[in-house]
Amino acid sequence: MAAPWSPFAATVTSFLFIRSRSGLAQSRVVWKAAVTKQRTVAGTQLLRLLHSTSPTQKKNVATSGRNEYTVAFIKKQIEEFNIGKRHLANMMGEDPETFSQEDIDRAIAYLFPSGLFEKRARPIMKHPDDIFPKQRAIQWGEDGRPFHFLFYTGKQSYYSLMHDVYGMILNLEKHSDLLRAKDLLSQKNKEDLIGSRWLIKEELEEMLVEKLSDQDHMRFIQLLERLLTLPCGSTEEEYIQKFRRTIPVQSKKKLIEPLQYDEHGMAFSSGEGKRKTAKANVMVYEHGSGRIKVNGIDYLLYFPVTQDREQLMFPFHFLDRLGKHDMDCTVSGGGRSAQAGAIRLATANALCSFVTENEVEWMRQEYSPLSI
Amino acid sequence: MALVPALVPLLRAGTLSKLHWLDFLGKASPWTSQPSLRMYGSVPAPGIFQQEDDNLQDKILSEPLKHSDFFNIRELFSLQTLFDARVHLGHKKGCRHRFMEPYIFGTRLEQDIIDLDQTVKHLQLALNFTAHVAYRKGIILFVSRNRQFTHLIEKLAVDCGEYAHVRYFKGGLLTNAPVQFGPGVRLPDLMIFFHTLNNVFETHVAVRDAAKMNIPTVGIVDTNCNPCLISYPIPGNDDSPDSIKLFCQLFGMTIKRAKAKRKQMEFLYSLQSKQTSQETPPSSSQAQLS
Numbered sequence: 001m002a003a004p005w006s007p008f009a010a011t012v013t014s015f016l017f018i019r020s021r022s023g024l025a026q027s028r029v030v031w032k033a034a035v036t037k038q039r040t041v042a043g044t045q046l047l048r049l050l051h052s053t054s055p056t057q058k059k060n061v062a063t064s065g066r067n068e069y070t071v072a073f074i075k076k077q078i079e080e081f082n083i084g085k086r087h088l089a090n091m092m093g094e095d096p097e098t099f100s101q102e103d104i105d106r107a108i109a110y111l112f113p114s115g116l117f118e119k120r121a122r123p124i125m126k127h128p129d130d131i132f133p134k135q136r137a138i139q140w141g142e143d144g145r146p147f148h149f150l151f152y153t154g155k156q157s158y159y160s161l162m163h164d165v166y167g168m169i170l171n172l173e174k175h176s177d178l179l180r181a182k183d184l185l186s187q188k189n190k191e192d193l194i195g196s197r198w199l200i201k202e203e204l205e206e207m208l209v210e211k212l213s214d215q216d217h218m219r220f221i222q223l224l225e226r227l228l229t230l231p232c233g234s235t236e237e238e239y240i241q242k243f244r245r246t247i248p249v250q251s252k253k254k255l256i257e258p259l260q261y262d263e264h265g266m267a268f269s270s271g272e273g274k275r276k277t278a279k280a281n282v283m284v285y286e287h288g289s290g291r292i293k294v295n296g297i298d299y300l301l302y303f304p305v306t307q308d309r310e311q312l313m314f315p316f317h318f319l320d321r322l323g324k325h326d327m328d329c330t331v332s333g334g335g336r337s338a339q340a341g342a343i344r345l346a347t348a349n350a351l352c353s354f355v356t357e358n359e360v361e362w363m364r365q366e367y368s369p370l371s372i
Numbered sequence: 373m374a375l376v377p378a379l380v381p382l383l384r385a386g387t388l389s390k391l392h393w394l395d396f397l398g399k400a401s402p403w404t405s406q407p408s409l410r411m412y413g414s415v416p417a418p419g420i421f422q423q424e425d426d427n428l429q430d431k432i433l434s435e436p437l438k439h440s441d442f443f444n445i446r447e448l449f450s451l452q453t454l455f456d457a458r459v460h461l462g463h464k465k466g467c468r469h470r471f472m473e474p475y476i477f478g479t480r481l482e483q484d485i486i487d488l489d490q491t492v493k494h495l496q497l498a499l500n501f502t503a504h505v506a507y508r509k510g511i512i513l514f515v516s517r518n519r520q521f522t523h524l525i526e527k528l529a530v531d532c533g534e535y536a537h538v539r540y541f542k543g544g545l546l547t548n549a550p551v552q553f554g555p556g557v558r559l560p561d562l563m564i565f566f567h568t569l570n571n572v573f574e575t576h577v578a579v580r581d582a583a584k585m586n587i588p589t590v591g592i593v594d595t596n597c598n599p600c601l602i603s604y605p606i607p608g609n610d611d612s613p614d615s616i617k618l619f620c621q622l623f624g625m626t627i628k629r630a631k632a633k634r635k636q637m638e639f640l641y642s643l644q645s646k647q648t649s650q651e652t653p654p655s656s657s658q659a660q661l662s
Contacts, residue, residue, distance in 0.1 A: 144558030145511060149529045152513055152537045152545065152560065154552060159539050163526050170523065 069132050077128040084125065101126070134209055157208040158216060165223050168239070172230040179231070188231060196244040198224065203245070256352050256360065259286070269353035273345030278334025280342035284350040288326025290316075294343065295330055308340035315348045318363065319355060428645055432637050436507055443503040443629055445496055448622055451488050454495075457618035459608040460486045462595030472595050475607035484595040486607045498590045498604040499626045502562060505588075506534075506630035510561030513537055514623075515578050517570040521616050525566055528620045532627040535560065537578075541570075546581040564623060565591035567610050568602070592619060 085104060089096040092107045104125050112123040124131075139156075140146040150156040150163070179185045199207070201217040224243060227236065259267045267286040272279070292299040292312060303309050316322045327347065331339045352360050436442040454460065462468075462476065462484030477487035506512060512534040514525050522538045529536035537545075542552070549557050563582045568591050570576050575598050582589050583601045591602040592610045599605040609615040 138554070140558065143509070144556075145509075146535065146558075149533075149535050150526070150537075150539075151553075152535055153539045154542050154545065155539075163523065166523055167527075 071137065074128055074132060077132070081125075081128055088125070155208075155210050155212070155216070157210050158212060158220070161208070162220065162223060165220075165227060168236060169223070169227050169230065172227070172232065172236065176231050186231060188229075192237070193228075193244070195249070196246045199243050199245060204243075256357070259353050269350045271346040271348070271350030271352075273342045273347070273349060275341035275345060276334050276338040278331060278338035278342040280329055280331040280339065280346040282327060282329045282343060282346035282350050284347065284354070285326040285328075286354065288324065290323040290325065292327045293329070303336065303340060305336065308336055311340040311344045312347070314344055315351055319351060319359065321351070321354075325351075325354075424645060428641050432634075432641055433508065435637065436504060436633075441496075441500065443500065443507075443626065443633060445499045445503060445626060448499065448625060449492075449495070449618075451492055453618065454488050454491060454608070457614045458612045459491060459615045459618065460488050461609045461612065461615075462486050463611075467596040469596055469598055471599055472593065472597065472607065475593075475599075476595060486595065486609070491607050494604065494606045495608075495622070498606050499622060501588070501604055502564065502590060502623060503626045503630040505562045506627045507634045509634070511535060511558060512562045512564060512627065513560035514564050514566065515541075515576065516566040517541070517576055518567040518610070519571070520613070521566065524616065524620060528624050532624050533631070534627060541577055543577070546578065546585050546587070559585060560587055563587055563589045565589060565602070566616060566619060568593055568597040 085099055086096040088104060088107050089099040091111075092103075094103065108123055108125050114122040116122050139148065139151055146152070148156045148160065150159045153159050176185065198221050201212060201214060204217055204220065205212050224240060227240065232240070257269060259269055261267055268283050270281065270283045272281055274280070294302040299309060299312055303312070313322065316325065329343050329346065331343055333339075334342065348363065352363075355363075460477070462472075465479055465482045465484060468476070468484055472484075475487055475490055477485045479485065502512065514529050514534065514536040516522070516525050516538045525538050526536045544552060546559060549559055560582075563578060565576065565579065568576055568579060573596070579589060579591070579601050588603040589601070590604040591597075591599075591606065592608050593599045593602065593605045594608070594610045597610075599607070606619075608619070
């Protein structure tokens with residue numbers, strides 16, 4: 001096996017020797033058993049010797065897509081966006097200084113009307129930060145040393161967060177030990193945590209700009225819970241609040257409007273209702289004979305179909321007040337069935353003022369299409 | 373291609389004067405060589421200053437290699453300090469790994485006692501090697517999978533300006549690094565294992581991966597560990613907090629010492645070169661250099 005190689009070997013030695021003599025005096029190409037990569041010098045025919053290519057030297061084309069959104073590129077996009085915004089404002093005849101994102105959206109919808117159903121496929125003009133996903137900058141300096149001490153773990157932000165929180169826990173434990181020795185330990189109050197929740201996994205991922213697994217997220221929340229059991233100072237409280245989000249308070253109770261009185265002294269109440277694209281506004285008078293007017297027209301003439309009239313009657317029927325109230329309604333949008341449904345909902349809402357709270361609850365539970 | 377590695381020593385022998393071992397062992401660094409690496413086109417005339425820089429760099433890098441204990445590692449610890457930190461305590465006889473038998477002094481009530489004379493020698497070699505790597509601005513990665521000492525080791529890494537990996541070790545971290553981190557990533561130049569075993573008492577995957585990637589390793593091997601594939605094993609106890617704290621202190625001190633020494637050498641040699649360029653006899657600086 002050696003014999004066929006030797007002439008080749010000789011040529012290799014010779015031109016490599018020449019090459020190394022010829023001008024690398026000031027350069028520092030190092031020959032090493034594991035790592036070599038020859039670059040072809042223009043004009044000379046050199047064999048490309050790849051011994052055992054170290055993965056750190058090989059250019060992986062698959063990952064070159066990662067460098068798409070460089071900082072310079074994003075900057076350029078932002079400049080173009082700002083200039084384009086001003087042009088658009090001029091086109092629409094508006095002031096470029098006070099041209100907001102809503103104005104841009106309206107202008108684009110006007111200039112490029114699109115009938116596409118998928119809203120995300122329609123033409124948009126937004127700030128590049130909203131369009132291009134957040135990318136991580138290169139994590140190491142010129143000499144190749146990474147900036148973060150946990151770079152080699154893969155999830156540096158997450159693990160450094162865990163490290164910091166654990167450090168806080170250790171400090172607090174030491175502190176609480178000192179306090180306990182002097183019998184100065186105070187009880188924790190849990191009131192700060194009511195009405196807020198921990199971050200969910202997606203929010204944490206967004207915060208750290210890193211992909212996490214469910215277990216990672218669970219571990220993090222467990223660590224924070226452990227931190228909470230210890231007596232925290234103000235800095236720790238502030239730190240914890242960064243990882244809590246307030247839950248929007250949902251008012252479950254319906255606001256029951258009090259009865260209004262018109263010029264004749266008649267009590268009435270109004271209600272609003274929607275069904276599909278139909279909107280209805282209704283005024284129900286306390287004393288009446290069951291006369292209903294829709295958009296100024298008697299309901300018998302406005303709704304020729306019996307089914308629609310039954311829909312109008314239903315709330316009164318439910319409360320056994322069929323002939324007792326007069327009603328004036330205005331309705332717009334939708335088809336006949338939708339309009340009937342909208343008026344029905346509006347009536348139910350209006351009748352809540354005439355009726356006890358228990359009956360309101362009963363209406364809500366018994367018949368959910370009334371949707372109070 | 374089996375002959376090609378054999379060719380390389382020939383090449384090295386022939387062109388030794390032109391070859392420069394870079395700061396960290398073996399790994400060709402495009403970063404330090406990029407400014408002067410000729411890729412295409414003709415050769416630019418070598419500048420005088422570049423040559424001087426090279427000479428300076430040569431001297432800085434070759435000076436420590438002329439001494440056996442340039443960083444004075446011997447004074448950092450003694451057998452007594454190792455004994456006080458309980459480094460000699462091994463596991464029970466039943467847990468003993470066959471390859472650790474040479475390092476075991478004996479057993480006492482079925483507990484293995486590690487031979488501290490050997491430990492001293494191995495530790496000196498390992499610390500000396502670490503110091504040289506740190507002097508040459510290599511990347512040092514501390515690895516462990518023992519959860520009791522996670523925080524301690526991460527703090528050590530922050531303290532001496534190096535890196536730590538004490539978390540779940542993802543499969544292709546070293547072997548598939550350009551895909552995971554991005555092209556052009558630099559791998560560690562030394563890996564120091566405080567615990568060679570992971571949580572299921574198997575050898576840490578990083579030992580094998582470092583060997584695959586030609587990364588030298590230093591590792592504290594207990595009596596139940598496999599010392600194969602570790603370049604500089606240190607037989608010692610890896611379970612007591614005292615012994616791990618001692619090892620952390622020792623590694624921290626050597627790395628800081630080596631980095632300080634590097635700064636000092638750079639300063640001294642740059643002073644010397646300034647003095648020679650101004651044509652004054654460099655008498656005082658020469659005396660300091662030895």
